[in-house]
Amino acid sequence: TSSRIEPFMDVQLNIKGKKSIFESLDDYVASEMLDGDNKYDAGDLGLQEAKKGVIFVKLPPVLNLHLMRFQYDLKTEANVKINDRCEFPVRLDLSKYVKEPEDTPSVYKLYAVLVHSGDYHGGHYVAYLNPGCHDEWFKFDDDVVASCKMRDAVESNYGGSTQEYTLCRSCTSAYMLVFIRESAIDSVLAPVSESDIPATLVKALADEKKVEEQRRQDKRDDHLYLNVEVLTGDNFYIHKGYELYDLLDCTILSFRFLKTTPISEVQDKITTQMGYDPGQLRLWPISERQNSTERPSPFLPDRLSDPILTGISAKRAYVLAFAETLDPDVGADQLPEYDYKTDNLLFFKWYNPRTGVLAFVGFFPVASGTTVSELSPALCSLVGIPEQTLLNFYEEVSQGVVEFLEQGTVICENNEFGDGDIICFQRARDHLPLLNFPLTVQDYFRELDTQITVTFYDAKTLDESFTLNLSYQLNYTQVASHVGAHLDVDPSFIQFLQPNPARPNAPGHPLRSSFGG
Numbered sequence: 001t002s003s004r005i006e007p008f009m010d011v012q013l014n015i016k017g018k019k020s021i022f023e024s025l026d027d028y029v030a031s032e033m034l035d036g037d038n039k040y041d042a043g044d045l046g047l048q049e050a051k052k053g054v055i056f057v058k059l060p061p062v063l064n065l066h067l068m069r070f071q072y073d074l075k076t077e078a079n080v081k082i083n084d085r086c087e088f089p090v091r092l093d094l095s096k097y098v099k100e101p102e103d104t105p106s107v108y109k110l111y112a113v114l115v116h117s118g119d120y121h122g123g124h125y126v127a128y129l130n131p132g133c134h135d136e137w138f139k140f141d142d143d144v145v146a147s148c149k150m151r152d153a154v155e156s157n158y159g160g161s162t163q164e165y166t167l168c169r170s171c172t173s174a175y176m177l178v179f180i181r182e183s184a185i186d187s188v189l190a191p192v193s194e195s196d197i198p199a200t201l202v203k204a205l206a207d208e209k210k211v212e213e214q215r216r217q218d219k220r221d222d223h224l225y226l227n228v229e230v231l232t233g234d235n236f237y238i239h240k241g242y243e244l245y246d247l248l249d250c251t252i253l254s255f256r257f258l259k260t261t262p263i264s265e266v267q268d269k270i271t272t273q274m275g276y277d278p279g280q281l282r283l284w285p286i287s288e289r290q291n292s293t294e295r296p297s298p299f300l301p302d303r304l305s306d307p308i309l310t311g312i313s314a315k316r317a318y319v320l321a322f323a324e325t326l327d328p329d330v331g332a333d334q335l336p337e338y339d340y341k342t343d344n345l346l347f348f349k350w351y352n353p354r355t356g357v358l359a360f361v362g363f364f365p366v367a368s369g370t371t372v373s374e375l376s377p378a379l380c381s382l383v384g385i386p387e388q389t390l391l392n393f394y395e396e397v398s399q400g401v402v403e404f405l406e407q408g409t410v411i412c413e414n415n416e417f418g419d420g421d422i423i424c425f426q427r428a429r430d431h432l433p434l435l436n437f438p439l440t441v442q443d444y445f446r447e448l449d450t451q452i453t454v455t456f457y458d459a460k461t462l463d464e465s466f467t468l469n470l471s472y473q474l475n476y477t478q479v480a481s482h483v484g485a486h487l488d489v490d491p492s493f494i495q496f497l498q499p500n501p502a503r504p505n506a507p508g509h510p511l512r513s514s515f516g517g
Helices: 021-029 182-188 199-224 233-238 263-273 372-383 441-448 476-487
Strands: 011-013 032-034 050-052 062-067 070-073 078-081 091-093 107-119 122-129 137-141 144-148 172-181 225-231 253-258 281-288 294-296 319-325 343-352 357-367 391-398 401-405 422-427 451-457 464-471
Touching: 011 021, 021 062, 078 107, 107 182, 172 182, 199 225, 225 263, 233 319, 233 357, 253 263, 263 281, 294 319, 343 372, 357 372, 372 391, 372 422, 391 441, 401 441, 422 441, 464 476
Parallel strands: 011 062, 225 319, 343 422
Antiparallel strands: 032 050, 062 172, 070 078, 091 107, 107 122, 107 172, 122 137, 137 144, 225 253, 281 294, 281 319, 343 357, 391 401, 391 422, 451 464
């Protein structure tokens, strides 16, 4: 004979087709005959017929019985929950399963029943505890603890169906049983003093309690506070399309203040927390206009002592603001003074019809009375073209509304321009007939309204290569131009093929060059 002693944390019992855990335990310790092709390898003695089995040498003070409710079904080839009825006692005598009698009787008292309601894919867990092992049971259901009858903890969780429980208990069953040896109840359930608890655990629990108390306090005080969400110019530079930003694509800095905090104090604290010195950051609250656009506008100097609550928009429950920050390349220590009476903070976008790209290029204050043509030198410098270049100007009024501006149009005349307005500009003589991109800013926005996202795959490997936002009105040649520009390839060497629904692993037929879109 040969044997091996192994420690165990729990006993996993097969309950499928077993009427009680005694049948499961009998099956657990049953001997298996090793014969035929399954003989035991006895080393030098070769293959021998043998009996293989399990017997308990020593039982623990706390015994965990795992009822294997979740198993893999070979017939359905899926994991399933086994709801077979399997009874278990409140007092468990395991004497016959022990190799030799121990110093104390191998008799256990049921301490806890862990229950699952539902199927393999989901459900609800509860626990029933018998704290003193005096048959006084409590049900632990999430954060609700209530006393219950022993019948609810034990008989109701055998699983399966009886005539009484056919309708309401078919999916509820115990999957873990915890027993305490009767001779060890006093020591296992002895009172725990504070000195028995590890210092690390005491600290962890105290920290957790502190965090929870702070969370509850924050929740109680939530109505007193307001979030200030801050956008920087970086969000404008990466945005393509109408307006200055898309909140879904923005990196937003969030700050929390009491609603009564003065605007000046809010600005000072945000300046410090963003790493700037006083005078190097200016906040511009973003407010909604009557035409449903959202643009930056100033906090007026005589309103800086007002509470930050006054900057809130009716559209949202927080203050959204743009942070104008000092450019380190300008060689100044502070932002230039802004004259709230005569200046207007304008934002500028540059359109290049040779590439089909409209990009945000910057912002700066413009004095009232300035004509748009007088902006040309500064704007040409922004985009790196000769200052004498003739430009065409457009005002992005709202989504879908882009107006051409005559050269003599005056800034802030008849309240036509104000803080937060967007001016788009391009070369005046870039209307080349062979370009495959929109010729003007207005054409660009018209095409933007027809854009869809197109995914291109390599016809040889069928790996996803890239995606482009293209107008569904483009023809074959125009699409080839966009793809060629993206790949830096001559468009005439590009061929498009149809997808093949019948054979996903192979491309379809080539598209004709006269394909319309």
